[in-house]
Amino acid sequence: MNSLDPKKWAHQLLDVLTSLKLTILCLAMLIVLVVACTLAQVQLGTWGAVEIYMRSWLVWVDLPGGERHVPVMPGGALVGLVLAANLLVAQLRRLELSWKKVGLWITHAGLILLVAGEFVSAAFQVEHQLVFEEGQTVGYVEHRQQQELAIVDASDPAVDDVHAIPQGVLGRRSEIPLAGTPITLRVHGYFRNAQLRNRGPADPPAPATAGIGPMVTALELPVESRDDRMNTVAAWVEPVAAGRSLGVWMVSNALSAPQAFTWEGRSYQLLMRPAREYLGYSMTLKKFSHDRYPGTEIPKNFSSLVRLQDKGRGEDRDVLIYMNQPLRYRGKTFYQASFGKGDTLSILQVVENPGWLMPYASTVLVTVGLLVHFAISLRRSMKRRDAGAAATPKQPQTQGA
Amino acid sequence: MKLEKWLPAAAGAVAILAVLYAVKAPPKVRGLDLDAFGHLPVLEGGRVKPIDSLARNTLLVIRSQQSFAFQGRTVKADEWLLDTLFRPQVADEQPIFVIDDPEVLALFGLQQSRNRYYSFKELRPRIEELEKQAQAAGRLDAKQRTRFQAAAVNLSERVYLYWRLQNTVQVVGSPGLMAELATAGSPESAERARYLSQMAHFRPLPPLSGQPVEAWKSVGEALSQKEPHPGLTTLARLANAYTFSDAQGFNQAVGELRKLGAAWPDLASKASQELYFNRIQPFLAGIVIYVMALLLVFVSWIWKPQILQPTSFALLSAGALVHTLGLAYRIILQGRPPVTNLYSSAVFVGWGAVVLGVILEWVYRKGFGTAVAAATGIGSLIVAHNLANDGDTMEMMRAVLDSNFWLGTHVITITIGYSGTYLAGAIAIAWALRRHIVKDPDPATSKALYGATYGIICFSVFFSFLGTVLGGIWADQSWGRFWGWDPKENGALLIVLWNAIILHARWGGFARERGIMTMAIFGNVITSLSWFGVNMLGVGLHSYGFMDKAFWALAGFSASQIALMGVALLPPRFWQPGAFAAEQQKAGAGTR
Numbered sequence: 001m002n003s004l005d006p007k008k009w010a011h012q013l014l015d016v017l018t019s020l021k022l023t024i025l026c027l028a029m030l031i032v033l034v035v036a037c038t039l040a041q042v043q044l045g046t047w048g049a050v051e052i053y054m055r056s057w058l059v060w061v062d063l064p065g066g067e068r069h070v071p072v073m074p075g076g077a078l079v080g081l082v083l084a085a086n087l088l089v090a091q092l093r094r095l096e097l098s099w100k101k102v103g104l105w106i107t108h109a110g111l112i113l114l115v116a117g118e119f120v121s122a123a124f125q126v127e128h129q130l131v132f133e134e135g136q137t138v139g140y141v142e143h144r145q146q147q148e149l150a151i152v153d154a155s156d157p158a159v160d161d162v163h164a165i166p167q168g169v170l171g172r173r174s175e176i177p178l179a180g181t182p183i184t185l186r187v188h189g190y191f192r193n194a195q196l197r198n199r200g201p202a203d204p205p206a207p208a209t210a211g212i213g214p215m216v217t218a219l220e221l222p223v224e225s226r227d228d229r230m231n232t233v234a235a236w237v238e239p240v241a242a243g244r245s246l247g248v249w250m251v252s253n254a255l256s257a258p259q260a261f262t263w264e265g266r267s268y269q270l271l272m273r274p275a276r277e278y279l280g281y282s283m284t285l286k287k288f289s290h291d292r293y294p295g296t297e298i299p300k301n302f303s304s305l306v307r308l309q310d311k312g313r314g315e316d317r318d319v320l321i322y323m324n325q326p327l328r329y330r331g332k333t334f335y336q337a338s339f340g341k342g343d344t345l346s347i348l349q350v351v352e353n354p355g356w357l358m359p360y361a362s363t364v365l366v367t368v369g370l371l372v373h374f375a376i377s378l379r380r381s382m383k384r385r386d387a388g389a390a391a392t393p394k395q396p397q398t399q400g401a
Numbered sequence: 402m403k404l405e406k407w408l409p410a411a412a413g414a415v416a417i418l419a420v421l422y423a424v425k426a427p428p429k430v431r432g433l434d435l436d437a438f439g440h441l442p443v444l445e446g447g448r449v450k451p452i453d454s455l456a457r458n459t460l461l462v463i464r465s466q467q468s469f470a471f472q473g474r475t476v477k478a479d480e481w482l483l484d485t486l487f488r489p490q491v492a493d494e495q496p497i498f499v500i501d502d503p504e505v506l507a508l509f510g511l512q513q514s515r516n517r518y519y520s521f522k523e524l525r526p527r528i529e530e531l532e533k534q535a536q537a538a539g540r541l542d543a544k545q546r547t548r549f550q551a552a553a554v555n556l557s558e559r560v561y562l563y564w565r566l567q568n569t570v571q572v573v574g575s576p577g578l579m580a581e582l583a584t585a586g587s588p589e590s591a592e593r594a595r596y597l598s599q600m601a602h603f604r605p606l607p608p609l610s611g612q613p614v615e616a617w618k619s620v621g622e623a624l625s626q627k628e629p630h631p632g633l634t635t636l637a638r639l640a641n642a643y644t645f646s647d648a649q650g651f652n653q654a655v656g657e658l659r660k661l662g663a664a665w666p667d668l669a670s671k672a673s674q675e676l677y678f679n680r681i682q683p684f685l686a687g688i689v690i691y692v693m694a695l696l697l698v699f700v701s702w703i704w705k706p707q708i709l710q711p712t713s714f715a716l717l718s719a720g721a722l723v724h725t726l727g728l729a730y731r732i733i734l735q736g737r738p739p740v741t742n743l744y745s746s747a748v749f750v751g752w753g754a755v756v757l758g759v760i761l762e763w764v765y766r767k768g769f770g771t772a773v774a775a776a777t778g779i780g781s782l783i784v785a786h787n788l789a790n791d792g793d794t795m796e797m798m799r800a801v802l803d804s805n806f807w808l809g810t811h812v813i814t815i816t817i818g819y820s821g822t823y824l825a826g827a828i829a830i831a832w833a834l835r836r837h838i839v840k841d842p843d844p845a846t847s848k849a850l851y852g853a854t855y856g857i858i859c860f861s862v863f864f865s866f867l868g869t870v871l872g873g874i875w876a877d878q879s880w881g882r883f884w885g886w887d888p889k890e891n892g893a894l895l896i897v898l899w900n901a902i903i904l905h906a907r908w909g910g911f912a913r914e915r916g917i918m919t920m921a922i923f924g925n926v927i928t929s930l931s932w933f934g935v936n937m938l939g940v941g942l943h944s945y946g947f948m949d950k951a952f953w954a955l956a957g958f959s960a961s962q963i964a965l966m967g968v969a970l971l972p973p974r975f976w977q978p979g980a981f982a983a984e985q986q987k988a989g990a991g992t993r
Contacts, residue, residue, distance in 0.1 A: 020905055020908065020909035020911075021909065021911070023905055024902055024905050024906060024909070024911070027898050027901055027902045027905070028902060030898055031895060031898050031899065031902075034891045034894055034895055034898070035891075035895070037886060037891065038886075038888045038891045038892070038935065041886075041888060046885065046886060046887065049886070050886045054886060114870075117883070118884060121882075121883065121884070125882075127881070292447075293446075293447025293448070293797045294444060294447060294615035294616075294617065295444050295445070295446075295447060295604055295615075295617065295619075296446060296447040296797070298446075298447050298796075298797050298799060299799055300447075300797070300803065301803065323803065323804075323879060324803075324804045324807070324875075324878055324879045326878065326879075326881065333881050335879065335880050335881050337880065349880055349881055351880075351881030351882070353881070356877065356883065359870065359873055359874065359877070359883045359884070360874065362870070363867070363870040363871070363873075363874065366866060366870070367863075367866075367867055370862070370863045370866070371863070374859050374860075374863065377859075381852075
């Protein structure tokens with residue numbers, strides 16, 4: 001009667017949110033998303049497809065011909081959130097708190113934890129690489145896709161003074177002061193992905209005025225999302241000190257020639273390099289091994305013998321990192337990922353995920369929950385069978401133990 | 402004794418004895434002791450195996466079969482290998498290259514006909530053209546190759562394998578190993594030894610005492626050494642004896658080579674065990690027994706059920722026993738959990754479904770357990786048989802897979818999940834067909850089928866879920882990502898989601914008996930796509946050639962399952978007049 005009654009509305013909303021139909025709808029949506037995401041991986045690479053279908057609130061599609069794109073269905077994040085909410089609310093509202101349902105309670109708690117774990121991973125998981133050759137000692141890890149602009153003052157022979165600017169900051173800000181120096185960087189342009197080539201006579205004038213930049217033309221490209229392809233970041237920066245320009249410099253990870261400007265007798269190097277994270281401890285590759293099965297090229301094992309030195313904690317020991325046997329140290333996990341240079345260079349994948357234990361806990365919960373639930377149901381149906389058998393004459397009655 | 406008492410036991414026993422009879426050594430060919438030859442251990446693909454395995458697997462790769470008819474008799478793999486090694490002029494005439502692609506045939510000026518097999522001699526005049534085409538195609542990514550290019554690359558790889566095999570012991574066209582030993586030290590001989598060690602497909606010479614166990618030598622390597630390997634002269638005598646059909650000399654040389662291999666008793670006895678396994682072919686035997694069980698259970702539904710139904714069950718159990726022992730034998734031989742690759746996963750999926758089916762039949766005793774178990778067993782073993790064409794099914798595990806713990810937990814649980822989903826689908830199909838075939842289906846059997854399907858889906862959802870998350874944990878252990886949305890992971894997730902939908906639809910009352918059964922049939926499609934479909938995605942959905950057959954097989958299977966879903970949804974005996982009206986009336990009565 002009064003369809004605008006807020007209480008009734010809230011009730012109806014709660015009905016929808018707790019309904020089993022919504023659960024099935026979410027599961028079906030997930031099937032659609034997973035299939036679409038899997039097929040899209042052929043074109044976009046794993047993480048490109050995951051960003052579009054799974055780690056998004058809505059899935060957008062470009063309309064043909066136009067610049068407009070429209071959402072066509074909910075993305076994995078939205079479906080996951082609704083599913084988790086549905087599980088949680090339905091659990092609290094509909095399922096009675098009885099021993100008969102204890103299996104479902106445990107299972108659903110585990111599933112909520114699993115979905116939450118995927119959200120935590122999506123938000124907080126950071127992946128780096130550690131690349132070192134035999135004999136080399138490294139105290140930092142590098143990001144695979146993200147670059148940073150490093151301004152290195154190497155005037156002091158003992159210590160380098162490094163200012164690192166993440167590539168994202170280059171895109172967001174037009175003026176970046178370098179702390180502890182009189183210099184401010186002005187950003188004149190920034191491409192997340194570009195193709196560089198030698199400047200031809202017909203090319204538009206180069207924004208750069210110093211270094212190698214005036215001889216190079218950069219064409220902006222769409223950003224690559226495939227894991228196996230690199231983006232070429234390009235930016236134009238103008239160091240300014242005391243109101244004086246020190247030239248406009250082009251920086252890019254595709255330019256390997258060193259560039260430097262000078263101010264007050266100090267030389268500052270400009271480097272676009274993979275974004276670094278300093279560990280606070282160091283790792284030395286003592287030996288990399290690549291074992292093969294006899295008479296074949298089939299790899300049997302890859303392993304890195306690493307010396308781990310952490311002065312802060314007084315650690316100095318050898319660790320062996322090999323297949324299925326990572327090193328977990330101070331919140332980071334180091335895995336044997338790749339190798340090169342005639343088996344003298346080792347590449348470790350370095351992963352930091354504060355939620356890494358959540359799936360483990362969830363697995364235990366769901367497994368135990370399902371076992372308990374099916375055991376209870378089985379016992380109930382056995383009892384029913386026995387009761388049915390007891391109803392027919394001449395059958396001796398056996399009560400389920 | 403009564404017929405129904407002893408016939409089942411007798412049938413089962415006969416089936417098992419027939420399987421074991423295959424261990425018997427084959428008769429001598431031209432007086433040559435091919436049985437003893439088959440026992441010789443060699444190193445190939447990173448492991449020591451009997452030369453019989455090498456011969457069978459190589460012929461399987463080249464011809465897709467382990468034997469062939471030539472000049473009015475059957476040539477088995479061991480004899481073919483000997484001809485290839487020591488009588489190349491004979492081997493070149495044997496029709497061993499299977500070619501299906503019409504464009505590749507056209508390359509050789511051949512027309513497609515009923516004959517699919519060609520000899521090296523027939524291919525030789527145009528082999529350079531094939532190499533040219535294959536090289537051009539080889540530069541392309543496997544995904545981008547056309548059907549012709551993929552087939553050309555495939556054939557050229559098989560020709561190259563054959564060529565390597567021919568040049569493993571002696572260089573084709575040279576006077577032979579005996580002459581090689583006589584002229585050892587000359588520059589031409591050193592050149593030929595280098596060529597031999599480059600080409601060698603396998604290493605026949607065992608390490609000498611004091612050498613490490615991996616130090617097997619190819620003939621070329623042994624010829625290049627300062628101190629000649631004692632096996633070389635024996636091998637040369639064997640070559641000579643085979644070339645000139647000197648049976649006595651051949652058998653003697655084989656005996657001496659076996660003594661040399663016996664210096665490593667573990668390897669030699671393992672090689673012999675593998676040879677017996679090759680002869681028994683337990684999974685092929687399993688197909689035959691399951692087919693008999695299936696036919697018998699069909700007959701039992703119209704004729705003498707009280708005798709034939711237990712007999713069919715006994716046959717199914719015998720098949721399950723052979724299947725189980727075959728799996729156990731493989732586990733012991735390989736020293737690994739049962740599932741290590743796609744081939745063994747198919748064997749194991751079938752096994753899981755058959756064992757579940759045996760339990761079902763034990764509980765319900767209505768014959769349908771036997772029928773669905775036998776049908777699933779046949780299907781999966783045929784799939785396995787076709788997957789074996791890639792060669793050695795006991796290949797070594799690549800580094801990251803080299804973990805018996807994870808192979809034993811994640812891979813096993815997920816494969817049991819496949820078994821369950823397929824068995825549930827098979828029961829649902831039986832349920833659907835029964836509604837149309839049986840005149841007055843008794844509701845008790847329908848109910849039993851429904852109950853069994855529901856129970857098995859619960860079973861599968863548990864194992865699929867556990868297997869999927871264990872896979873995630875393995876991934877977290879080996880490269881730090883619990884969940885990477887990798888196609889294979891997604892496939893596993895789809896099975897869990899689909900089974901979860903079925904269970905929730907039942908609990909919510911949105912689907913009744915017929916709806917649940919229809920959904921269970923679709924479980925077959927989802928499982929097949931996640932088992933094989935994602936592998937094809939890796940190769941590329943648009944790549945043809947070798948995966949082509951598998952792709953169409955998968956598409957055909959999925960289409961058949963969807964058709965069966967239609968059959969499940971139609972009213973019982975829908976071709977009879979008034980079936981739809983009766984169905985509507987029943988539905989109307991149900992709502993009132």
